[in-house]
Amino acid sequence: MRAFTKVLLASICVAYLAVKWTSPRFDAESLKGARVLVTGASTGIGEQMAYHYARFGAQIVITARREKVLQQVAEKCLSLGAQKALYVAADMASESEPAQVVDFALEKLGGLDYLVLNHIGPSPFSMWTGDVDHIRWLMNVNFFSYIQMAWRGLAALEQSRGSLVIVSSLLGKMSSPFVAPYTSTKFALNGFFGSLQHELAMNKSNVSLSICTLGLIDTDSAMEKVKGVTNIPAYPSSDAALNIIITGATRQLDLFYPWFTYVVAASKDMFPSVTNFIIQNSYTYSP
Ligand SMILES: *[C@@H]1O[C@H](CO)[C@@H](O)[C@H](O)[C@H]1NC(C)=O
Ligand SMILES: *[C@@H]1O[C@H](CO)[C@@H](O)[C@H](O)[C@H]1NC(C)=O
Numbered sequence: 001m002r003a004f005t006k007v008l009l010a011s012i013c014v015a016y017l018a019v020k021w022t023s024p025r026f027d028a029e030s031l032k033g034a035r036v037l038v039t040g041a042s043t044g045i046g047e048q049m050a051y052h053y054a055r056f057g058a059q060i061v062i063t064a065r066r067e068k069v070l071q072q073v074a075e076k077c078l079s080l081g082a083q084k085a086l087y088v089a090a091d092m093a094s095e096s097e098p099a100q101v102v103d104f105a106l107e108k109l110g111g112l113d114y115l116v117l118n119h120i121g122p123s124p125f126s127m128w129t130g131d132v133d134h135i136r137w138l139m140n141v142n143f144f145s146y147i148q149m150a151w152r153g154l155a156a157l158e159q160s161r162g163s164l165v166i167v168s169s170l171l172g173k174m175s176s177p178f179v180a181p182y183t184s185t186k187f188a189l190n191g192f193f194g195s196l197q198h199e200l201a202m203n204k205s206n207v208s209l210s211i212c213t214l215g216l217i218d219t220d221s222a223m224e225k226v227k228g229v230t231n232i233p234a235y236p237s238s239d240a241a242l243n244i245i246i247t248g249a250t251r252q253l254d255l256f257y258p259w260f261t262y263v264v265a266a267s268k269d270m271f272p273s274v275t276n277f278i279i280q281n282s283y284t285y286s287p
Contacts, residue, residue, distance in 0.1 A: 009267065165248040
């Protein structure tokens with residue numbers, strides 16, 4: 001059984017490498033002048049994506065809730081080489097503001113080549129204690145605003161042969177303790193946009209849709225939460241951001257970052273009890 005497991009995991013890794021090897025090459029020039037909207041761009045992975053797009057010479061609109069911080073990120077984008085860097089503050093829990101942000105970008109940039117949906121609302125890292133209202137609110141921020149914005153931007157992306165990029169998580173494929181609200185919203189994203197990938201393909205759409213599966217990334221907010229409770233390795237947000245951008249630019253269906261999230265996602269259905277044991281023992285917790 002042990003040997004069988006090893007052979008299986010090795011074949012999963014080989015399959016992963018084969019897919020990576022044959023994936024299309026990234027052409028940085030293709031992003032020069034590209035019209036990009038990045039959400040959740042005041043901090044973390046979104047902020048790093050804004051800086052990478054800026055270095056590639058893109059025209060960027062960024063959004064998040066805090067106007068002051070957005071202004072600073074936009075200024076840095078200009079200094080890094082962005083052709084344009086505009087910002088608009090918005091609350092993604094609102095019913096109308098997500099669509100207004102897309103309209104703002106379409107108007108200011110005269111179209112859209114990349115719609116990168118990345119924002120998340122704050123959610124406690126703790127056992128669930130029955131707060132349904134929080135999950136309802138988080139669903140608005142992490143899920144409903146995504147489908148509103150995707151729909152609002154779709155016609156423009158059809159015209160430009162553009163890309164829709166969804167930043168999701170390993171927690172959109174696999175459950176884990178302490179994150180019930182968050183993992184619910186990510187499963188919803190994976191379900192919805194997985195379905196949309198089929199529909200776009202069946203419509204022979206011009207739009208590419210990438211769903212990005214991320215592991216633990218060393219953003220301030222994530223590190224704050226897992227400090228002292230887990231020894232799962234965290235990966236650099238700047239590198240995660242670059243990998244997301246490349247996935248969108250090369251029009252791939254998915255990204256697994258870091259690479260072993262692919263192995264974890266593939267093995268959890270095959271070996272549920274082993275995976276559950278590992279997950280439950282990767283946290284320090286006593287009831
Ligand atoms: C697919 O095409 C149909 C018919 O034109 C349209 O109603 C639908 O919105 C399209 N779906 C997507 C995801 O493009
Ligand atoms: C894709 O773009 C071309 C123009 O580049 C357009 O003629 C075609 O209708 C578009 N496809 C869809 C499904 O909108």
